[in-house]
Amino acid sequence: MPKHDPSSMSPSERGQGHDPDPSGETASTAPPVTIRGFLLYRDFLDRAKQEAMVTDLRAIAGEAPFLRPMTAWGKPMSVQMTSAGRLGWVTDRRGYRYEPRHPGTGEAWPAIPDSILAVWRAVSGSTQMPNSCLVNFYGEAARMGLHQDKDEGDFRFPVVSLSLGDEALFRMGGTKREERTESVWLRSGDVVVMGGAARLAYHGIDRIRFGSSTLLPKGGRINVTLRCVTSS
Ligand code: MD6
Ligand code: FE
Numbered sequence: 001m002p003k004h005d006p007s008s009m010s011p012s013e014r015g016q017g018h019d020p021d022p023s024g025e026t027a028s029t030a031p032p033v034t035i036r037g038f039l040l041y042r043d044f045l046d047r048a049k050q051e052a053m054v055t056d057l058r059a060i061a062g063e064a065p066f067l068r069p070m071t072a073w074g075k076p077m078s079v080q081m082t083s084a085g086r087l088g089w090v091t092d093r094r095g096y097r098y099e100p101r102h103p104g105t106g107e108a109w110p111a112i113p114d115s116i117l118a119v120w121r122a123v124s125g126s127t128q129m130p131n132s133c134l135v136n137f138y139g140e141a142a143r144m145g146l147h148q149d150k151d152e153g154d155f156r157f158p159v160v161s162l163s164l165g166d167e168a169l170f171r172m173g174g175t176k177r178e179e180r181t182e183s184v185w186l187r188s189g190d191v192v193v194m195g196g197a198a199r200l201a202y203h204g205i206d207r208i209r210f211g212s213s214t215l216l217p218k219g220g221r222i223n224v225t226l227r228c229v230t231s232s
Contacts, residue, residue: 001080032202036172036182037198041123044191048213049115050164056113057135057164060084063110064102066137072096084133085113087214087229089151096133096151098229113227120160123193128157130226133187138168138208138221146171146181146204147181149194153230158195163225164188165216168210188213 032039045053066080069091081090087098088109101108112133120130132152136144149159163186170192173181183206186192194201211219 002122002166008020018156025090029174032193033214035184036148036174037196038172038203039123039193039195040184040186041193043187043189043193044123045115045162045189047084047189047215050189053113053115053162053224054164054215054222056115060113060135063105064088064107065104066135067102067104070110076145077145078139080100080137080139080142084110084116084135086131087231088132091203097138098151098231115225116162116224119162119191123191124158124160125225126228128228130157130160130228132227132229134225134227136223136225138166138205138223139209140210140219142152142205143207144171144205146177146202148175148200148202149227150200151229152227154228157228158193158199160226162225163190163192163221165212165213165221166219168221168223169208171204171206172198175200175202177202185209188215 032041061082064082066082068076068080070076070093071091072093072095074093079088086109088102090097090099092103099147102123107226112130116133117129150172166189168186169183171181171183173179177201194203208221216222
């Protein structure tokens, strides 16, 4: 268990000080915990909001099916991906980039649902709205190696990340790969903001605890990341 856990506080403690969401569109009002410059909002989304978001994400996957991307080295990734918004993140033998169309269907990506944009409004500290929403699905053996998010072209804007379903061990480091890292178990409903000095920090998912959540009936984890991407 991490030391600082807003979910273990009394309701009066949770409500004190800081309201990241004055409009009440999202669930939690507890202040974030900062770990290596990453802001972690524990239990940001209550169960009903998580379920509504899963419904919206199923609609996205119906239009823009999950793909298992190939890395630039020709190895399939263990995570399955799709996107919403004007630009979706794709990878193949030509490398990593943002594209306006789904590589399988050739269609434009679906719109980013309001349920997800509400989280950006509440925590990003940015009036610019995101134009890219990457949806990652982790099955039992999926992981994501330590990486930097640096394909966006403009690092003034944060990356906002939402976790749904099974718990995942999230590793956070510094802007050099060799730097010390710290890990935390992300749970369903948690939100992470990677901005400011941490915007280019290394991070990754070592493993998930398959079956630890009841949100997705067949198990697994969905991670949603919101970004402002510059079109090249
Ligand atoms: C994940 N997250 O949680 C992977 N990137 O499955 C990321 O790669 C990530 O959580 C940028 C900002 C926040 C993140
Ligand atoms: Fe990332």
